[in-house]
Amino acid sequence: MPAQSLAEGGAAGGPEISIIVPCYNEVANVAPLVGMLESIMAGRRWEVIFVDDNSPDGTTGAVCAQAARKAYVRGICRIGRRGLSTAVIEGVLSSSAQIVAVMDGDLQHDESRLIALIDAVASGDCEVAVGSRHVEGGSNAGLANAWRHALSDSGIWLAQRFLPVSLTDPMSGFFALRRETFVAIAPRLSGTGFKILLDLLLSAEKPLSVREIDCGFRPRVAGESKLDALVMLQFAALLLEKTSRGLVPLRFVAFCIVGLAGVGANLGVMHLVRLCGVHFSTAQAIGTVAAMVVNFSLDNNFTYRDRRLRGQSCVWGLLLFMLVCSVGALADVGVAHLMYAQSYRVNEASLAGAVLAVVWNYAMSSTIIWRT
Numbered sequence: 563m564p565a566q567s568l569a570e571g572g573a574a575g576g577p578e579i580s581i582i583v584p585c586y587n588e589v590a591n592v593a594p595l596v597g598m599l600e601s602i603m604a605g606r607r608w609e610v611i612f613v614d615d616n617s618p619d620g621t622t623g624a625v626c627a628q629a630a631r632k633a634y635v636r637g638i639c640r641i642g643r644r645g646l647s648t649a650v651i652e653g654v655l656s657s658s659a660q661i662v663a664v665m666d667g668d669l670q671h672d673e674s675r676l677i678a679l680i681d682a683v684a685s686g687d688c689e690v691a692v693g694s695r696h697v698e699g700g701s702n703a704g705l706a707n708a709w710r711h712a713l714s715d716s717g718i719w720l721a722q723r724f725l726p727v728s729l730t731d732p733m734s735g736f737f738a739l740r741r742e743t744f745v746a747i748a749p750r751l752s753g754t755g756f757k758i759l760l761d762l763l764l765s766a767e768k769p770l771s772v773r774e775i776d777c778g779f780r781p782r783v784a785g786e787s788k789l790d791a792l793v794m795l796q797f798a799a800l801l802l803e804k805t806s807r808g809l810v811p812l813r814f815v816a817f818c819i820v821g822l823a824g825v826g827a828n829l830g831v832m833h834l835v836r837l838c839g840v841h842f843s844t845a846q847a848i849g850t851v852a853a854m855v856v857n858f859s860l861d862n863n864f865t866y867r868d869r870r871l872r873g874q875s876c877v878w879g880l881l882l883f884m885l886v887c888s889v890g891a892l893a894d895v896g897v898a899h900l901m902y903a904q905s906y907r908v909n910e911a912s913l914a915g916a917v918l919a920v921v922w923n924y925a926m927s928s929t930i931i932w933r934t
């Protein structure tokens with residue numbers, strides 16, 4: 563793509579292409595990646611934006627060392643935040659280039675395919691160009707083991723059930739699109755987990771036109787993958803949130819998971835207390851209070867992390883939470899009792915009561931305890 567063809571979009575003299583690189587604990591990969599991009603992007607107006615979450619290994623310093631010497635290297639350091647998708651969103655929003663490309667910072671993506679991705683978008687061939695490991699010429703050799711292959715394949719299979727477009731590699735984190743396309747969708751993005759491409763495709767008002775470009779996926783040489791059980795859970799939650807059109811918000815999913823942990827805490831504490839010779843009813847009451855405290859602290863640190871209560875408002879929040887949950891429990895028992903009396907089955911009556919209590923607790927928590 564000749565540099566002039568993009569000139570009208572970027573700021574005068576500014577970069578026409580921003581390469582957004584989310585990175586966490588990638589200290590050894592920063593300088594090699596910049597070197598690779600320099601040779602691939604030579605002759606173009608480009609920049610690379612590293613978005614680092616204050617990595618403890620010194621990635622921030624490595625980015626600063628590059629940025630201090632090279633105008634085309636920029637960095638964003640987020641403090642107290644984590645997340646691949648939100649890192650990409652903030653990187654893109656900080657760019658003024660016409661085209662943005664997203665790639666990993668661990669050298670696993672084959673940077674030599676960047677030009678093909680950028681050109682596919684610049685030529686108007688498609689709205690999003692996706693680096694795919696599963697079209698002819700692509701390769702997935704870099705996945706660490708059979709377990710990672712199985713995970714990746716099932717993730718792809720699952721994502722394809724929900725996608726409005728046909729893609730062999732919707733899990734890819736290597737893609738390019740016009741910044742304005744991204745920005746138009748940005749307010750609807752969920753931003754959860756690792757799958758920002760999937761998030762984009764599921765959040766667009768009209769299906770985006772996509773083109774896949776074959777690409778390789780190399781083994782990681784330095785550093786470690788950050789994919790863990792929480793990231794997998796976030797993937798499931800993203801699909802649920804997007805396919806229910808926001809009806810089942812991510813926060814509600816988190817609230818239910820925390821609720822299950824509370825049930826576990828209730829049982830555990832109740833048994834412990836009983837071991838000390840306390841009567842069942844008293845033990846159950848103590849277990850219930852323990853569950854509320856556990857739920858409150860998990861919700862405060864996880865479900866409502868962005869609205870976290872601290873200090874004195876945390877104490878008031880806990881008291882209010884206990885009150886709300888007690889009302890929820892009364893409603894649970896009341897509704898279950900009414901339904902049972904109207905000859906519903908035991909399980910149906912009990913489930914209806916529990917669902918009512920969860921929805922009530924969630925609604926109250928979101929509006930009066932952790933309000934915006």
Ligand code: GDD
Pocket residue numbers: 583584585586587588613614615644645646649665666667668670733734735736756757758779786787788789
């Ligand atoms: N800022 C930031 N914050 N960056 C992160 C975080 C985070 O919390 N978690 C991961 N990253 C960065 C990593 O440092 C790396 O540069 C990139 O995101 C990918 O993370 P990996 O931990 O290496 O993920 P992976 O190899 O399992 O999977 C990646 O490759 C897949 C195949 O293309 C992901 O990018 C997937 O999205 C992608 O599909």
Ligand code: MN
Pocket residue numbers: 666668670782787
């Ligand atoms: Mn990786």
